[in-house]
Amino acid sequence: SYSKYTYKHIALMRWIMVALIGIVTGTIAFLINVGIHYLRKLKYQEFFRVYDLTRDSGTVFLALLVIAGFNVFYSIFAGILVAIEPIAAGSGIPEIKCYLNGIRMPRVARIRTLIAKACGVLFSVAGGFLVGKEGPMIHSGAIVGAGIPQLRSFIWNKLRLPYPYFRDDKDKRDFVSCGAAAGVAAAFGAPIGGVLFSLEEGSSFWDQGLTWRSLFCAMCSTITLNLWLSGTPLVPRAKFGELDQPGLIDFGRFSNGGTDGNLWTFPYLFLFILIGAGGGLLGAWFNSLNTRLTIYRMKHVFRKNVIYKVLEVILIAMVTTVSFFILATLLGTCVPVITRTEQQFANSTRNFFCPTGVTFSTIRFNNYFNDLATLMFNSEEDSIKQLFHQDGAFTLPTLGLAFICYYFIACWTYGAGVPSGLFVPCLTIGALYGRFIITAMQTAGIPTTIDPGTFALIGAAAFLGGVVRMTVSLTVILIESTDEIEYGLPLLITLMVAKWVGDLFNEGLYDIHIEVKEIPLLGWDSPEKVDRLTATDVMNPDLKYIYPISRVGSIERLLKVTAHNAFFVVTPLSVSAEDTTSSIGVSKQSPLLYERRSIHPVHRTRLIEQRRKKEALKRKEYKEATINDDGESRGATPFSSGAEEGVQDNAFVFHGLILRSQLVELIRNRIFFDENLGVETQPPISHLKLNKDYPRFKGIYDIKLEEGERQMLMDVSLYMNPCPYTISHHAPLRRVFNLFRTMGLRHLPVIEDSGIAVGMITRHDLTHEHLHKALHAKSHHGSNDND
């Protein structure tokens, strides 16, 4: 339907769109970043002003009131935004995973969600929640990817520009891939990691064109972000146009403690493996706690009035703030600042009731800093950097206390009604864990020759791996954002050990949330145990079908009674092509598509034989479709009426697949004909026009048909997909699984050897739950057979 010219045109538009997606995503990331910076700056400025005024007068609780007030105020904003658009809660990565996996996720990629998410994350991060901005940023990128190429209804239509591009699911999914890659690139300064992320979560198979585009998109996003950042005070000493900034996460350069020690040496690998295993255990427990909490929350909080959701958010903000303040005040230790690191981290140490140092220019040089306050009254990124690079010792109780606080509060926070990334809190908790171990070793007098920061990094990787069960792409992101190729091997090994240990207990947190929401995500491999299953065992044998030429009224009824998204186009086995057409009164000379694949009269004898051989064949019985037995096809058959009845029950020759949206659009556009006038009088409709309303097609209830119209006939054979991927009924499940993942399918018709449709497999049939049910049914049935 496209001319050669249009092909090139489309390719060009694709590149332009991709560049736009990258630029907009980078800009949004920049805005989020700047917004958080100023909101947080405002909060801490006021807090420390009041703190300075009151620290000696004993009325320091006023400072607590200030910071608590700010945090509650911010949290109300975040909570309300999410209450308005509930899908903006959480990190968004599970949703993006599902979307790219090929699942229809309503509202995930709307402008409204973008606004709620991007503004919400400003307030949730600035409000002192233990959440990261990276997940929401990836989600924002994905929404930008979904939105920009579809701007039609907002812009082009009003400007009356012709813009007939990208009106199908595959294109949209590709753009969302690019957007997600751009989001990752902006969030972590890791464009290659971004491409891998979208490849891993999204692509069925390696698509070179898509890979180029997403790399380009990720690069545009990184460069845009860096360009904007270079012009702001967020990056010290940079002039606008100097582009050499990292992404939003910057782990800083690892030194080796100024001594001749190494970053790591081989014997330490064993210790790293132990840390990885510990991270896996801690992560698994985190996931288990969070799972129970999430289920409880879904039952008891989210079902009730939306106000409870906001109240919970405020409660979390209060608890976080108050506990941090009290702990830091009462239990923080004053630690002397070591000169070497003073310069680099002067801005982010907090002296909080410790002996003050000098203030030079605007930088406060502390002779002592409160280690707990330094961890708790900072952005999480600064806390991580402190743990990675601060040579001044954190004391063991401080690290332990901070770890426990962070662990449980972060666990409580993830899943509440605020936009909340998981990456940064996990890194913080893990860095505390790693730093705790090295400090414990030092306290116990075990000599170590390597940098304490290395342990913090390894601990961070271990815990992150234990919670999200790092995929390849996340590993690459971590390696890329560390920017030290030297850490590649230990990071990789730690992450893998953590993943393996964690997998003994439960799944990654993203996957758990997907499962809790009962979304049929397809994993990477078919589960091992189900090797014995075949397509027949998992398919839904309840065929929903129409004939190539059907009455409009019966199609309408079918659409109203069922919720299926795809329907078989079939002809009954016992009726030959000519018979079918005559039985519904169409003139014989009509050019029916399915004559090309005409049903062979030899099939007619099939049913008679079939009955005779029923035991030998042991074929599954198929439920009768509920809709189409309204007599339309009860034409004369050349065989006995007994055979005919069998036909109605059993056997339909498969011709193609047609989507619900196509049927609705065909009816809405009145693409049907009067049976007295013949099929030639059916008006044609172009592919473009049929997809005009993508992705918001009308429902069947939006269409009003007159009784006369219901009596008309529709020839769907021109619009169906005449050769979708199909699978043989005795194909092993692994094959089914591969086809689904690889080709990104939603519906897979199961066809018998001789072209008889016997069932349909959808994603829901491939969920763990369903597969185990099928397996159980089979082994039960099998043992019966053997009796």
Place this chain on the structure above:
Amino acid sequence: SYSKYTYKHIALMRWIMVALIGIVTGTIAFLINVGIHYLRKLKYQEFFRVYDLTRDSGTVFLALLVIAGFNVFYSIFAGILVAIEPIAAGSGIPEIKCYLNGIRMPRVARIRTLIAKACGVLFSVAGGFLVGKEGPMIHSGAIVGAGIPQLRSFIWNKLRLPYPYFRDDKDKRDFVSCGAAAGVAAAFGAPIGGVLFSLEEGSSFWDQGLTWRSLFCAMCSTITLNLWLSGTPLVPRAKFGELDQPGLIDFGRFSNGGTDGNLWTFPYLFLFILIGAGGGLLGAWFNSLNTRLTIYRMKHVFRKNVIYKVLEVILIAMVTTVSFFILATLLGTCVPVITRTEQQFANSTRNFFCPTGVTFSTIRFNNYFNDLATLMFNSEEDSIKQLFHQDGAFTLPTLGLAFICYYFIACWTYGAGVPSGLFVPCLTIGALYGRFIITAMQTAGIPTTIDPGTFALIGAAAFLGGVVRMTVSLTVILIESTDEIEYGLPLLITLMVAKWVGDLFNEGLYDIHIEVKEIPLLGWDSPEKVDRLTATDVMNPDLKYIYPISRVGSIERLLKVTAHNAFFVVTPLSVSAEDTTSSIGVSKQSPLLYERRSIHPVHRTRLIEQRRKKEALKRKEYKEATINDDGESRGATPFSSGAEEGVQDNAFVFHGLILRSQLVELIRNRIFFDENLGVETQPPISHLKLNKDYPRFKGIYDIKLEEGERQMLMDVSLYMNPCPYTISHHAPLRRVFNLFRTMGLRHLPVIEDSGIAVGMITRHDLTHEHLHKALHAKSHHGSNDND
């Protein structure tokens, strides 16, 4: 056939093998590197010793004699090694591409090839050829990947260890992927790029397990290499165990010229695009020249005595050495050394008849250096670094002259009988091109505020892109090895422009060499124009088939007469399951596999109908298979003999696919039975035993059968693949293409709606040439139809 325990065992073995592959690859890369270093050091030491003695006495041609002697000596070694094992010539990347694409490449992955390649590249690089060591290193990694898991015949068998693992093509291909990734990681210090390389060239679809393993393998290789390197004088100031080395290619850190200028700013992007276009043109011309040369060489040099091959190599060495010496002596310019860069590049500037400076300790500080000699009497890596970072100006004539020399000599060298990487020479040529442009601009008085090194880098990318038409993975490798994320966007844009411009004229050089050798590589997309073709148009309708139970003699004859690697297992349409068995005299109670999919008696009437409807159906006629019409199946049919004859001509029901190697092994192991004793007496054989000899299966001519054995029957149904991927005869070609690429197929049976086998598609049917023939045939035929 595997128990649960064995599964885990295999998974563990897989990880161990992968780690070993990484370690060995890293070690080989290290050895190559050290070998080249010392061979080259020896050469230049002697050369400069003689040069120092003779430079003032006018007998400096003695120095020329020394260096020419060394180079000829080295080139003889390289030439002879390649003469012994011809597949060790060239970069090896085309061969690895083909191997990973799923093509059987004889001798590519043998130990012998590894030795020839690894030793050959030592001498070719040290011998002053304009070749790189990176391609051969990747090839070496791939061979290690293929070899280590298959060490059985060398080691395990002699130690009598049980080692029944990894005996099939898929496993082997996966290990080769990992090895190639390790090779890239070692060569470029780019483990992520390595993973992408093997994913892009090898994987059909994203396989998470494989990706983890290849990342691990690449990391092991990088770390191993760095560990070894840290202990040698190759890396100054490093102690053994300090791992922070880059890979073998290190571009050095880009400064911004010590001024306040930037590495690049946005307006320069337009200039970079122009440079990219120029690089594309230069690359396309390079490819075109090299193609003509390669074809000429294949016809006139390689066909003759092997001595000509070695002589050509020696000639290239002579010409390179002499022309470089004369040019550097006569036309080199003396350029003052700028202090800032002196320290860093003191070792690699050459003063060559320029005023000498002081020698301090062992480092020679030149006040002046000969710019042409600096480029020509250095390793190419050092030349590249000079071009990237040397602030002292290279003069315009020098750059131009060096460019012309390098361009033509490199073009001549690639494809000659030495192991020769393409990456580094292209970078050198491109860096000369980029540096030439900035120098020309500076000479013309156009002010530039950015670092000249940036232009050299962009030029290098442009030319490399123009020659090899960079894929995504190579782009990532370049970005990774530059180690400046800032250069990501300009590099990406330049590479893409160069690729697009070059693609207007010809293909990438690797692909050209693959095409010249007539290897049926499957590209990324099916060619655009062939959208109209269907499976029927491209398939080979000449069925080579056997029956589920066949006479051993007829199988033997089939194997001897044909060269096919896979055979259909079919039954004739007109004979039902019982009839077939009875016709070959097997007792009816035998448990034949194909009863599961029994041929339905309804098919019997098919042929009668078929004849009647021949015009309506317009089905293709299939050639009769030449072998199996030896009367085995002429059993009684319930219909007319006319119908039976039709059956012999036309219609076979498809049951499965069996490989040549399986048939040969079955015969060799005497897996057949006497027809008087029944199928139960056929001895069983395990999957493991059947694949014992993988990958070097016996041929059919290695087996001696007695006449009595030829009369026996074989039931292949237990060993065939009962449900391979198949495709419907009217599926569009794009579908065929996707299945082949995605699932890594070699054979795709084409099946009609009712289970009738109608043809086979292999890779050879999907080559450009064949597709265009099919397209031509179809349009010709189509126009006839319309008449």
